[in-house]
Amino acid sequence: MRGGGVFVGELFGRGREEPVPGVVLLPGWLGAAEQRELVAACREWARAPAGMRAVRLPSGGVMSARTVCLGWHWYPYGYARTVVDGDGAPVKPFPPLLDALARRAVREAYGEDGGGVAGAAGYVPDVALVNHYPHGARMGLHQDREERVDAPVVSLSLGDACVFRLGGTESRTGPWTDLELRSGDLLVFGGAARFAYHGVPRTLPGTADPELGLTGRLNITVRQSGMA
Numbered sequence: 001m002r003g004g005g006v007f008v009g010e011l012f013g014r015g016r017e018e019p020v021p022g023v024v025l026l027p028g029w030l031g032a033a034e035q036r037e038l039v040a041a042c043r044e045w046a047r048a049p050a051g052m053r054a055v056r057l058p059s060g061g062v063m064s065a066r067t068v069c070l071g072w073h074w075y076p077y078g079y080a081r082t083v084v085d086g087d088g089a090p091v092k093p094f095p096p097l098l099d100a101l102a103r104r105a106v107r108e109a110y111g112e113d114g115g116g117v118a119g120a121a122g123y124v125p126d127v128a129l130v131n132h133y134p135h136g137a138r139m140g141l142h143q144d145r146e147e148r149v150d151a152p153v154v155s156l157s158l159g160d161a162c163v164f165r166l167g168g169t170e171s172r173t174g175p176w177t178d179l180e181l182r183s184g185d186l187l188v189f190g191g192a193a194r195f196a197y198h199g200v201p202r203t204l205p206g207t208a209d210p211e212l213g214l215t216g217r218l219n220i221t222v223r224q225s226g227m228a
Helices: 032-045 096-110
Strands: 023-026 053-056 062-070 073-075 078-080 127-133 139-142 153-159 161-166 176-181 186-189 198-204 217-223
Touching: 023 096, 032 062, 032 096, 032 127, 032 153, 032 217, 062 073, 062 139, 096 153, 096 186, 096 217, 161 217
Parallel strands: none
Antiparallel strands: 023 186, 053 062, 062 127, 073 078, 127 217, 139 198, 153 186, 153 217, 161 176, 161 198
């Protein structure tokens, strides 16, 4: 959907899309077996200690999506090595599975040489946020600004499809580009779009493959923190 609200179309099927500079969508990037492997892994990562939690914002509101962090613990608006806004446990390590997937994702999005996108050629991911969206959950427009480098962000979708809203870098107001992200899709944003406002205004319940055994949507966001 662009500007006033029209979806980026599928006139010629779901091929690679670059809806705005720096943003690459690769539909169906994860095969069925890879998706099942990631769902099983997310269930393990979500277990306590340092498990999945509801994030309370400084305003007092609570995010409707639930989150577990790997490598570094994200909280509004910073990173820590322990779950400072939860059970206080050490954050779980960043897994080799996501390291390999994220590096491959950036190569396939921008090419082996990074295509001139900042941080793409020497991409070293070290943090992941796994968000579970139950039916009715959403994510308001926000920027990913806690990292100390401007390396690309890798986003993997599992389960129910969603509407992903992408805006500009200066404010939350439109115009926006809306994309439908489905299970197995890869979205990478970097370069001019690295600090774009983005969010999930709604999920599309009942669109997941029943064989995944997943209710709602899982999103795995992988980043390079730039912290030692």
